[in-house]
Amino acid sequence: MVDEDAVGTVGRDFARSELDYTPWFFWDRAGDTAKHRQLALQDALAGERAYRLGERCFVSELSSVTNETLELGDRSYVAAGAYLSGSLRAGRDCTINPYTVVRGEIRLGNAVRIGAHTSLIGFNHTMADPDVEVHRQATTAKGITIGDDVWIGSHVVVLDGVTVGDKSVLAAGAVVTKDVPAGAVVGGNPARVIKWRTGPDRPQRRPDGDLAGAVTQFADAAREQAAGIIDRYWDGGTRLFSDQPGAAPTVRAQCDAIEVADLLLGGPPPRLDAAELTDLLRSWQDPATGLVGELGEGHRPTPPEATVFTWPAGYHVLCVGYALDLLGSRFAHPVTVVAEASAADVMDGLRRQDWTDEVWSSGAWVDELGTALHQNARMGAANSPGALEALFGWLLTNADPHTGMWGRAGGPDGLLQVVNGYYRATRGTFAQFGHPVPYADRVIDTVLAHSRDVRYFAPVRQNACNVLDVAHPLWLTRRSGHRSEEVVELARRLLADALRHWTPDQGFGFQAPHPTTASLPATAPSLQGTEMWLAIIWLLSDLAGLSGQLGYRPRGVHRPEPARPR
Structure with missing residues (x-):
C-alpha cells in the first residue's frame, strides 16, 4: 500500500503521484487521506460542473479535464497527463490512460480500454478557403462512438466521424479514419482489417x-x-402519418403506411379508409407538372420545380403512384414534365448525371424517369415519341460488360455506388417493364x-x-x-x-x-x-x-x- 502518511521524506514526492499514473491500483492501494481527497474532488466536479461519476471512479489531479459534459460509469478512470474536453460519455470499466487525448463528442461503451498517448479527436478543422489561415476557419464535429469491450492500443489516432464496433481491437499506432466493424482487429495508417477477434x-x-x-x-x-405499429406513427392532430413519432408528416410517410398495411393487413391503414386516402394523395399532385412536392405550410405540398427530376418530387412519382395503385386508383394527371420530354431531352439528362462518383443518384434519376414513363403509358397519356427507346438504348449500350452495371467501380466506397445505383436504375426500367437485364x-x-x-x-x-x-x-x-x-x-x-x-x-x-x-x-x-x-x-x-x-x-x-x- 502506498500511503503518503507512511513514506519517508525522501520518497514522498514520488509516492504522491505514483497512483496517478497507475490508477487501476488506486482504490486497493491508496491510503485513507488520498481516498478522501479523491472523493472530495469528485464531489466538487459533480457539484460545480454537473459531472456524473460512478462508483470507484478515479480522476487524476494531474490530468486536464475541461469537459462541458462528463459521464464515467463504475470503475472508470482518467490517468495523469490525460487531456479531456468537449462531451465524454463513458460506460463502466473504461480506462483513459496517461497522456491520452479525448476531445469533442465522444461516446464509449462498456469496458473500453485506451492505451497511453492515444488521441480520440471528435472534431475537425475545415480548410475550404486557401486564403484564410486554417486556425481561423470553422471546425466541424460528427463525433466518435466506441462500442463495448474494445481494446485501443497506445499511440492510436481515431478521427472524427468514426464508429468502432463491439469487441474490436485497434492495434498500437493505428490511424483510424473509417468505421471499424464489430470484432475486427485493425492496424496501420490508414487502419485496415488485419484479422478478426470475432466477426x-x-x-x-x-x-x-x-x-x-x-x-x-x-x-x-x-x-x-401491425395495427399497433402503424398507429404508432399516426398524428391525430394533423390526421397524417409521420415517419417517426413526433416528426413532421411527410408525403412518403403516408405511402409507407399504405404499403405496410397492405403487406401485413391486406388493406389500407386502420385509421383511414381507401377512399379518403385516395382523395388525399390525388389532391397533392400538381396538375401543371404532374409532380408532388414536399409538404409545407398547412401540410400541403409546396409547388415542385418543373424539371425531371428534383428531390423529393422525383421519389414521390414512385411512392405516391404505387400507393394509389395499392388503393385501386392512379394519379389524377399525367406526369407532364416527363410526357413532354423528348428523346433528346432524355439523352441529355442521362449524360448530365454523374456516373463516376454519384452513381446512386444517377440511378435514382433513371428510376424516377422510367416510372413516370410507365405510369403515363398505363393511364393512356402519350409520352414523346422515342423517349422510352432512348432510355433503354442508353442503358443497354453503356452497361459495363465487366460488372454488368453502370458507373465506375472502386474508389474509397468500393462497389457501393455502382451496386446501389444499379438497383435504382434497373428497378424503374428492366424490372418495371419486364425486360431482361444485360x-x-x-x-x-x-x-x-x-x-x-x-x-x-x-x-x-x-x-x-x-x-x-x-x-x-x-x-x-x-x-x-x-x-x-x-x-x-x-x-x-x-x-x-x-x-x-x-x-x-x-x-x-x-x-x-x-x-x-x-x-x-x-x-x-x-x-x-x-x-x-x-x-x-x-x-x-x-x-x-x-x-x-x-x-x-x-x-x-x-x-x-x-x-x-x-
Whole structure:
C-alpha cells in the first residue's frame, strides 16, 4: 500500500503521484487521506460542473479535464497527463490512460480500454478557403462512438466521424479514419482489417436453429403487431402519418403506411379508409407538372420545380403512384414534365448525371424517369415519341460488360455506388417493364463481391438501402443459375440478420439497431425502415426458397415483378 502518511521524506514526492499514473491500483492501494481527497474532488466536479461519476471512479489531479459534459460509469478512470474536453460519455470499466487525448463528442461503451498517448479527436478543422489561415476557419464535429469491450492500443489516432464496433481491437499506432466493424482487429495508417477477434467472417447462428421456423415466427408476430405499429406513427392532430413519432408528416410517410398495411393487413391503414386516402394523395399532385412536392405550410405540398427530376418530387412519382395503385386508383394527371420530354431531352439528362462518383443518384434519376414513363403509358397519356427507346438504348449500350452495371467501380466506397445505383436504375426500367437485364452473370459476380465488404454487410453495419440493393439484383437475375449456391447462402445469411433487426411493437429502423449506434436517428424504428425491411425479407426469403412462410408479397414500390398494366 502506498500511503503518503507512511513514506519517508525522501520518497514522498514520488509516492504522491505514483497512483496517478497507475490508477487501476488506486482504490486497493491508496491510503485513507488520498481516498478522501479523491472523493472530495469528485464531489466538487459533480457539484460545480454537473459531472456524473460512478462508483470507484478515479480522476487524476494531474490530468486536464475541461469537459462541458462528463459521464464515467463504475470503475472508470482518467490517468495523469490525460487531456479531456468537449462531451465524454463513458460506460463502466473504461480506462483513459496517461497522456491520452479525448476531445469533442465522444461516446464509449462498456469496458473500453485506451492505451497511453492515444488521441480520440471528435472534431475537425475545415480548410475550404486557401486564403484564410486554417486556425481561423470553422471546425466541424460528427463525433466518435466506441462500442463495448474494445481494446485501443497506445499511440492510436481515431478521427472524427468514426464508429468502432463491439469487441474490436485497434492495434498500437493505428490511424483510424473509417468505421471499424464489430470484432475486427485493425492496424496501420490508414487502419485496415488485419484479422478478426470475432466477426462477420464466422458462421452466424441462425435464429432458433431453424431459419424457416424463424421466418414463420417473424411473419406471425409482425401481422399480430401491425395495427399497433402503424398507429404508432399516426398524428391525430394533423390526421397524417409521420415517419417517426413526433416528426413532421411527410408525403412518403403516408405511402409507407399504405404499403405496410397492405403487406401485413391486406388493406389500407386502420385509421383511414381507401377512399379518403385516395382523395388525399390525388389532391397533392400538381396538375401543371404532374409532380408532388414536399409538404409545407398547412401540410400541403409546396409547388415542385418543373424539371425531371428534383428531390423529393422525383421519389414521390414512385411512392405516391404505387400507393394509389395499392388503393385501386392512379394519379389524377399525367406526369407532364416527363410526357413532354423528348428523346433528346432524355439523352441529355442521362449524360448530365454523374456516373463516376454519384452513381446512386444517377440511378435514382433513371428510376424516377422510367416510372413516370410507365405510369403515363398505363393511364393512356402519350409520352414523346422515342423517349422510352432512348432510355433503354442508353442503358443497354453503356452497361459495363465487366460488372454488368453502370458507373465506375472502386474508389474509397468500393462497389457501393455502382451496386446501389444499379438497383435504382434497373428497378424503374428492366424490372418495371419486364425486360431482361444485360450481362446477368456479371451482375451476380459484382453483387457477390460487394456483399463481402464488411463495412456494409457486417450485421452491425447493415442498412435497408444497402441490403435491398443487393437482394433485388440477385432476385432479378435468379434465373441465370450462375453461382446459385452462393446466392442462396448469402440470402440465408442476410435473412437471418434481417429478422434480428425487428423491434417488437415498433417495426424496423432504417439501420440495424446496435448499442454502438443507438444514438443515430436511422436506427430508431420508422415507417420507411419497416416498409423497406419487409420487402427485403420477402426478396431474401424467396431467394432462399422460404417466401411461402411469410404469407405476404410486396405489391408496391418494391414489388419484385413488372408493374401490371391497367
